Amino acid sequence: MTDANDKNKGTPLTLSRPTLGLKKTVDVNRVHSVAGGRNKSVQVEVRKKRSFVTDAHGNIQGVRSDSAATMDSEKAHRLKVLQAAIKADEEAKAKA
Numbered sequence: 001m002t003d004a005n006d007k008n009k010g011t012p013l014t015l016s017r018p019t020l021g022l023k024k025t026v027d028v029n030r031v032h033s034v035a036g037g038r039n040k041s042v043q044v045e046v047r048k049k050r051s052f053v054t055d056a057h058g059n060i061q062g063v064r065s066d067s068a069a070t071m072d073s074e075k076a077h078r079l080k081v082l083q084a085a086i087k088a089d090e091e092a093k094a095k096a
Contacts, residue, residue, distance in 0.1 A: 050062065
């Protein structure tokens with residue numbers, strides 16, 4: 001009995017309990033319970049937040065991120081490749 005008392009000497013007795021709180025999860029892969037006690041992992045897509053800027057006149061304009069600039073350059077590159085493929089196809093038809 002004295003051993004049990006010696007272990008508890010360092011911790012004070014309190015009546016209050018720690019508060020419970022909810023935290024946002026960051027997990028992308030979530031587990032979905034399926035019938036029969038099985039689990040299935042599910043891919044969850046997270047939406048990006050849109051950002052807007054208000055100018056001096058009170059007009060709201062969307063802010064373009066780096067990904068939007070990348071998309072424009074990628075579209076231009078795809079257009080060049082497509083035009084080159086069409087030109088090569090026309091040349092192949094002219095030779096035949």
